[in-house]
């Protein structure tokens with residue numbers, strides 16, 4: 749690792765804040781029903797488990813696997829559904845849980861696909877956002893941290909499937925991903 753950008757404590761503290769804020773906002777508009785959390789695998793798995801347990805609301809969990817990235821640090825821009833939802837989300841309050849919005853291509857594409865399924869409401873929460881994702885045509889309702897435009901790993905984020913299980917988020921030494 750080159751440097752730690754977000755410590756384990758910083759991440760957990762912020763997730764607890766986000767969860768309170770999300771719950772307050774749903775309560776403020778009178779939502780009493782379950783919230784369907786849709787986690788986009790694999791990167792969001794650690795965020796989902798901590799966030800869902802911090803969220804003081806009744807939730808259902810759904811998972812999607814999308815493919816947009818190759819085994820490196822750059823985006824191919826092509827998105828495919830590799831695993832779809834198990835249930836019909838029409839009439840449900842849906843909250844998409846992402847680890848990072850980088851270019852925003854994934855979440856922008858997914859937002860329209862999910863709206864077509866007629867959820868009662870649709871919101872997005874991302875633990876991280878990169879600078880290139882500002883000014884997207886869709887709302888990213890909740891952001892944990894704004895990151896600099898650097899390649900980061902840990903807490904679900906990988907390089908070539910490694911480093912997801914690190915409890916903090918940090919930058920990799922360039923020689924690791926430039927070979």
Ligand code: PRP
Pocket residue numbers: 788789790791792814815816817823846847848849850851852853854855881905906
């Ligand atoms: C990452 C991340 C988001 C997406 C964000 O997934 O989890 O889904 O890229 O990038 P974008 O805003 O530029 O579209 P990735 O395809 O790397 O798969 P993974 O979650 O399995 O690591």
